[in-house]
Structure formats: structure tokens, C-alpha cells
Amino acid sequence: xxxxxxxxxxxxxxxxxxxxxxxxxxxxxxxxxxxxxxxxxxxxxxxxxxxxxxxxxxxxxxxxxxxxxxxxxxxxxxxxxxxxxxxxx
Amino acid sequence: xxxxxxxxxxxxxxxxxxxxxxxxxxxxxxxxxxxxxxxxxxxxxxxxxxxxxxxxxxxxxxxxxxxxxxxxxxxxxxxxxxxxxxxxxxxxxxxxxxxxxxxxxxxxxxxxxxxxxxxxxxxxxxxxxxxxxxxxxxxxxxxxxxxxxxxxxxxxxxxxxxxxxxxxxxxxxxxxxxxxxxxxxxxxxxxxxxxxxxxxxxxxxxxxxxxxxxxxxxxxxxxxxxxxxxxxxxxxxxxxxxxxxxxxxxxxxxxxxxxxxxxxxxxxxxxxxxxxxxxxxxxxxxxxxxxxxxxxxxxxxxxxxxxxxxxxxxxxxxxxxxxxxxxxxxxxxxxxxxxxxxxxxxxxxxxxxxxxxxx
Numbered sequence: 526x527x528x529x530x531x532x533x534x535x536x537x538x539x540x541x542x543x544x545x546x547x548x549x550x551x552x553x554x555x556x557x558x559x560x561x562x563x564x565x566x567x568x569x570x571x572x573x574x575x576x577x578x579x580x581x582x583x584x585x586x587x588x589x590x591x592x593x594x595x596x597x598x599x600x601x602x603x604x605x606x607x608x609x610x611x612x613x614x
Numbered sequence: 615x616x617x618x619x620x621x622x623x624x625x626x627x628x629x630x631x632x633x634x635x636x637x638x639x640x641x642x643x644x645x646x647x648x649x650x651x652x653x654x655x656x657x658x659x660x661x662x663x664x665x666x667x668x669x670x671x672x673x674x675x676x677x678x679x680x681x682x683x684x685x686x687x688x689x690x691x692x693x694x695x696x697x698x699x700x701x702x703x704x705x706x707x708x709x710x711x712x713x714x715x716x717x718x719x720x721x722x723x724x725x726x727x728x729x730x731x732x733x734x735x736x737x738x739x740x741x742x743x744x745x746x747x748x749x750x751x752x753x754x755x756x757x758x759x760x761x762x763x764x765x766x767x768x769x770x771x772x773x774x775x776x777x778x779x780x781x782x783x784x785x786x787x788x789x790x791x792x793x794x795x796x797x798x799x800x801x802x803x804x805x806x807x808x809x810x811x812x813x814x815x816x817x818x819x820x821x822x823x824x825x826x827x828x829x830x831x832x833x834x835x836x837x838x839x840x841x842x843x844x845x846x847x848x849x850x851x852x853x854x855x856x857x858x859x860x861x862x863x864x865x866x867x868x869x870x871x872x873x874x875x876x877x878x879x880x881x882x883x884x885x886x887x888x889x890x891x892x893x894x895x896x897x898x899x900x901x902x903x904x905x906x907x908x909x910x911x912x913x914x915x916x917x918x919x920x921x922x923x924x925x926x927x928x929x930x931x932x933x934x935x936x937x938x939x940x941x942x943x944x945x946x947x948x949x950x951x952x953x954x955x956x957x958x959x960x961x962x963x964x965x966x967x968x969x970x971x972x973x
Contacts, residue, residue, distance in 0.1 A: 532723075533722070533723025533724075535692075535695050535696075535697050535723075536695050537637045537640050537641050537646065537648060537695055537697065538640035538641065538643065538644045538646065539640075540637065540640060542637065542697055544697060544723050544724065544725050545749075546720065546721075546723045546724075546726075547746070547747075548747070550747040550748070550749055550790070551744075551747050551787065551788075551789065554749045554750065554790055556697060556725055558633050558636075558637065
């Protein structure tokens with residue numbers, strides 16, 4: 526899976542925001558506010574990556590177990606897929 | 615855990631508004647531009663008697679910023695993290711070079727809102743916009759008949775032109791349209807039809823009744839065009855106001871984000887706190903955006919806080935449309951109350967009390 530093109534990452538103070546543009550706007554006119562972990566995952570999704578590998582990357586970066594990371598990453602990615610930000614696997 | 619989504623402010627739920635407020639507050643604390651308005655032109659094809667920034671399309675426009683100047687300013691604001699950008703006028707599509715500005719700025723990835731009267735939108739315009747869709751297109755509709763358009767805008771045929779513009783955009787698949795209206799004594803009688811016009815196209819409609827003096831010339835007829843407080847209250851039952859957020863307490867003169875994390879730039883390049891407040895300005899061409907932004911923030915921070923228009927002092931504060939910019943327009947002072955606002959705030963307050971009592 527990989528992040529779709531057509532999203533700009535902006536920083537408001539220390540927080541990250543994704544703004545869709547191009548044809549993405551026809552499906553999603555909002556913006557997405559990401560916390561630190563979300564931004565980390567978004568950056569990893571700029572390249573093709575599998576769910577298990579993504580969970581391992583989160584596990585290595587943050588103080589969480591692999592199982593916790595996998596559960597959270599799955600939820601997060603499925604939400605991104607639902608609104609069309611990430612290509613389906 | 616990691617994601618919170620936020621809709622466009624005009625469409626958002628209360629939860630989303632909280633996120634927007636949170637981000638706006640972060641930007642304000644850092645002095646970072648978060649939301650900007652570019653008034654691309656003063657020129658407009660309509661002649662609305664109540665408009666505060668319009669000139670004939672044939673008028674000289676040498677002072678208007680050129681496309682490359684707008685693009686350079688946009689690039690700087692993007693680099694500073696700005697998210698929301700509204701392109702406004704005058705009438706944006708009266709600039710023949712509109713897309714020379716829009717398309718390069720579009721690629722910078724802002725959350726873009728367009729504000730237009732819709733009358734110059736043809737199939738080609740709609741096609742280009744659908745291939746580069748903005749996040750919202752706000753179309754101001756001035757009446758629900760040719761006769762009313764003639765009275766308000768000076769052009770009867772503009773009514774059909776506006777409807778055609780709306781329908782071109784809808785046919786092009788743009789699902790981000792919102793209708794607005796500015797209500798005056800000339801079109802107030804059609805407020806219900808305006809609401810129905812929006813509903814017939816499955817669009818939302820909001821209204822504004824506050825009329826602002828023209829920036830360049832005194833409009834002696836403005837006061838007679840304005841709705842009475844009773845009419846404002848009546849029309850709010852049919853069409854919601856464009857700004858419906860209750861007024862909040864604030865330690866500073868400006869309760870909103872004007873000159874803290876939001877701004878407006880006039881067609882000549884003057885950076886001002888908001889479109890209603892040209893009295894405080896720094897020209898971007900003179901010193902660049904960053905320095906102008908810093909100077910503007912400093913100047914706006916010198917504005918004194920009102921002693922009378924505050925919670926704890928005024929019981930109707932939460933219902934009041936007062937702000938320093940509007941106060942200055944009405945009274946010539948940033949701090950004085952205005953009889954019009956006091957009347958509307960009190961009427962809204964008692965109307966709410968009546969509803970609560972009836973329940």
C-alpha cells in the first residue's frame with residue numbers, strides 16, 4: 526500500500542495537516558490533522574509498504590508493542606483508505 | 615490514536631470546528647499565517663449599490679497585483695504553512711488572467727475557496743475548475759428574479775447568467791458549491807424564494823445583512839439599504855447567517871484570528887487584518903510578505919480592547935455581531951458600541967429566551 530499523490534503536508538506550529546488537492550478534492554473536501562504518530566506513518570506511506578512492516582516501523586520508533594502497533598496502524602490505514610488517501614493493498 | 619479529520623469550516627460539525635479552532639489557536643500562538651484572503655481585483659461586471667470593493671470592468675487596473683506577484687506571495691505563505699486561501703474580488707472571473715493566477719497557486723496545495731457572483735462562469739470555466747477543483751465555491755446570489763437583480767446589481771440578465779453559472783459548475787461535477795446572499799431592502803422580500811432556489815439545487819444558502827462603506831468612495835445610500843434589526847431577526851428564521859458562531863470572551867481587542875493567524879491582501883497588495891478593516895495596512899510590495907505580516911500584527915496588537923462590548927459588561931454579548939472592524943465602520947472607533955448591533959443582539963437574546971420559555 527502507498528499514499529496517493531495529491532495531498533500536501535503543512536505544519537501548523539508542531540502539528541501536521543494533510544490538504545487534498547486535484548481530483549482528491551471531489552471526494553474529500555476537508556483536511557486531515559495528524560498527530561506525531563500519524564505524521565510518521567504518512568511519511569512511511571510515501572513508499573510502498575506492507576501493514577506488518579509499517580507496524581514494525583511504528584514499534585521501533587515509539588514505545589509500543591508490535592501487537593498494539595499493528596492494531597492501531599490497521600485502524601489508521603483503513604480510515605485513510607476509506608477516505609481515499611491511501612491505495613488499497 | 616493518530617488521525618483526526620476535519621471538514622471545511624463552512625461544512626463542519628461542531629467537533630470539526632473544535633479541531634479547526636485548535637489549529638487556528640496554534641497558528642495564532644506562533645504568529646503563523648493559517649488563513650488568507652487574496653482580493654485579486656476590484657473590478658466587477660455588476661454594479662451592486664451596497665458593495666464595498668468594486669469598480670467597472672473597464673476601469674484602469676494598473677495598480678492590481680500581476681499574476682506573478684500573487685504567485686510569489688502565495689509561495690511565501692505556503693512556505694510559512696498557510697492552509698486556507700480564499701480568492702475573492704471584486705469579481706474574480708472579471709480578471710481575464712484569473713487562471714494564470716489560480717492554476718500555479720492551486721499546485722501549491724492550499725485548501726482553496728473561491729468567492730464569485732457566478733455570472734461569468736461558462737462551460738469552459740467549469741471544465742477548467744473541475745480538472746483543478748477548489749474545496750469550495752461560494753456564489754453570491756442577489757435575488758430570485760430578474761426584476762430584483764436589476765434593482766440590486768443593475769443587471770436583470772445577471773440573474774439567468776448566475777443560474778447558468780451554477781448549473782455549469784454542477785454539470786461539471788463540482789460538488790463544493792455553497793450559495794450566499796447579501797440582503798438589502800431591495801431583495802429582502804425574496805429571502806424565502808432565495809432559500810427555495812438553493813434547496814431546488816440541493817445547495818446550502820447563508821445570508822449576510824451587514825453592509826460596509828465602499829473603500830474608495832462614500833456611499834450616502836448605504837444606511838437606507840440596510841435591513842432593520844427586526845428584518846434581520848425575521849430573515850434569520852429562513853436563511854442562517856454566514857457567521858453564526860457565538861461571540862467569545864477574549865483578552866485582546868480582536869476576538870477572531872484577524873492579524874493573528876489570518877489576513878486579507880487587497881488588489882493593490884495592502885496586507886490588512888480582514889476584508890472589513892483596511893484602516894490598518896502594510897503594503898506587501900514595499901517590504902515583502904514576512905515583514906509586512908510582522909508589522910501588521912504589531913499594529914493590530916495596539917488596538918485597544920473595548921470596555922463596553924464584553925461579557926460581564928453586556929448581557930447580550932454572545933448574540934452580538936460587534937467586532938472592532940465593524941465598530942470602526944459604524945462609529946469610527948474600534949471600541950465603541952453601535953446602536954444597530956446593540957439592537958440586534960438584544961433582539962436575538964430575547965428571541966432565544968422566548969424559545970427557551972416556550973419549551
